[in-house]
Amino acid sequence: MKITVSSIPLEGRTFELTSKTGWIREIVASALAEQNPAVEGLNGNLKISRVDKNVSLRGRLNVDLNPVCDRCLQSFVWPLCLDIHIDFSPKSGSSDNRSGQEIELTPDDLNFSFYRGLEIDVGEVIREQLILALPIRFICAEECHGLCPQCGADLNLGKCGCVA
Numbered sequence: 001m002k003i004t005v006s007s008i009p010l011e012g013r014t015f016e017l018t019s020k021t022g023w024i025r026e027i028v029a030s031a032l033a034e035q036n037p038a039v040e041g042l043n044g045n046l047k048i049s050r051v052d053k054n055v056s057l058r059g060r061l062n063v064d065l066n067p068v069c070d071r072c073l074q075s076f077v078w079p080l081c082l083d084i085h086i087d088f089s090p091k092s093g094s095s096d097n098r099s100g101q102e103i104e105l106t107p108d109d110l111n112f113s114f115y116r117g118l119e120i121d122v123g124e125v126i127r128e129q130l131i132l133a134l135p136i137r138f139i140c141a142e143e144c145h146g147l148c149p150q151c152g153a154d155l156n157l158g159k160c161g162c163v164a
């Protein structure tokens with residue numbers, strides 16, 4: 001979802017995000033592509049506002065995921081709550097380079113971003129933050145015992161009798 005900066009009204013613009021919001025569903029699906037847990041619910045809101053060419057994006061996205069545990073293969077609920085708080089500045093040529101120095105951006109600087117041209121790709125920014133918020137593997141509980149490598153029994157339900 002791209003937003004033309006000049007079209008953002010002074011009072012800002014608010015978006016409700018629901019499971020019927022097509023673009024956010026696509027963004028969530030794309031961020032989840034690798035592990036592909038089921039999405040049970042989605043809601044949130046976004047507010048985009050600006051002062052001159054500096055744009056701020058604030059909001060929250062709640063996604064209820066229903067992944068399969070990587071250890072025990074049981075599905076479980078994994079609520080993802082993403083706080084969105086990003087400020088954008090235009091990335092322009094030397095004319096805007098008041099201090100004479102480029103601002104160094106580190107990978108940690110999640111709350112700040114540049115945009116080029118006249119638009120901000122809000123969807124892409126949210127997708128990046130979602131990917132960062134997702135675990136490498138979904139585990140139902142820290143203490144999940146997983147499955148017995150020999151008989152496949154769910155060891156969370158008790159010992160299976162195999163000799164380790």
Ligand SMILES: [Zn+2]
Binds near residue numbers: 069071072073145
């Ligand atoms: Zn588990």
Ligand SMILES: [Zn+2]
Binds near residue numbers: 148149150151160
């Ligand atoms: Zn066993």
